[in-house]
Amino acid sequence: DVKVTQSSRYLVKRTGEKVFLECVQDMDHENMFWYRQDPGLGLRLIYFSYDVKMKEKGDIPEGYSVSREKKERFSLILESASTNQTSMYLCASSLTSSYNEQFFGPGTRLTVL
Amino acid sequence: KNEVEQSPQNLTAQEGEFITINCSYSVGISALHWLQQHPGGGIVSLFMLSSGKKKHGRLIATINIQEKHSSLHITASHPRDSAVYICAVLTQGGSEKLVFGKGTKLTVNP
Numbered sequence A: 001d002v003k004v005t006q007s008s009r010y011l012v013k014r015t016g017e018k019v020f021l022e023c024v025q026d027m028d029h030e031n032m033f034w035y036r037q038d039p040g041l042g043l044r045l046i047y048f049s050y051d052v053k054m055k056e057k058g059d060i061p062e063g064y065s066v067s068r069e070k071k072e073r074f075s076l077i078l079e080s081a082s083t084n085q086t087s088m089y090l091c092a093s094s095l096t097s098s099y100n101e102q103f104f105g106p107g108t109r110l111t112v113l
Numbered sequence B: 001k002n003e004v005e006q007s008p009q010n011l012t013a014q015e016g017e018f019i020t021i022n023c024s025y026s027v028g029i030s031a032l033h034w035l036q037q038h039p040g041g042g043i044v045s046l047f048m049l050s051s052g053k054k055k056h057g058r059l060i061a062t063i064n065i066q067e068k069h070s071s072l073h074i075t076a077s078h079p080r081d082s083a084v085y086i087c088a089v090l091t092q093g094g095s096e097k098l099v100f101g102k103g104t105k106l107t108v109n110p
Helices: none
Strands: A004-006 A010-013 A019-025 A031-038 A042-049 A065-070 A073-078 A087-094 A108-112 B004-007 B010-014 B019-025 B029-037 B043-049 B052-056 B059-064 B069-074 B083-091 B098-100 B104-109
Touching (some): A004 A087, A010 A019, A019 A031, A019 A108, A042 A065, A042 A073, A042 B083, A073 A087, B004 B083, B019 B104, B029 B069, B043 B052, B069 B083
Parallel strands (some): A010 A108
Antiparallel strands (some): A004 A019, A019 A073, A031 A042, A031 A087, B029 B043, B029 B083
16 A cells, blocks of 8 residues: 655644655655645645656745655755645655546644744 | 536535535546545545546546536445545646645535
């Protein structure tokens, strides 16, 4: 079974803090994705990566950056957290293409105070 | 206007009822996914389809490419089917990005 894990289920940070959200997948998937999910807005893509050290902006990249130094790990970075970044963050991975099933992590509920 | 529209937004049913959730999209697509999200956040993929119909247990997904419409059916619904069901499309043009609907919250009462 594919497993996608995220470093925390719940996280509380203060405005201005630097925040790291980590995602690890164990099935040698090439594609990895970071989404945020907000009530009434659904899932929105922040960034994705189709290979090590490669990244592409999604629909809402402002205020975020990412890092993919190893194939299995994809990190989302909030350089200076703000209250409007309070959200559920979901990581996903897929084998080679979005024709393939995306496997999701359990999510991190981030609250920025 | 959103590229992917789901209806209804909320649906309440009695155990045993036949359920239909609809997804309409306004762009050319290569594939369409149906996802299920249980309370607590975990999302699982139910189906990926680009034509016709797929069945898995009590779940059936259909797609009509000409009408830009897909449906997810649940036969003999059960309280454990209570979840948010999300439609997502892979747009044409080589992008690896999915575009998501806002989800349909299904509650099945015993």
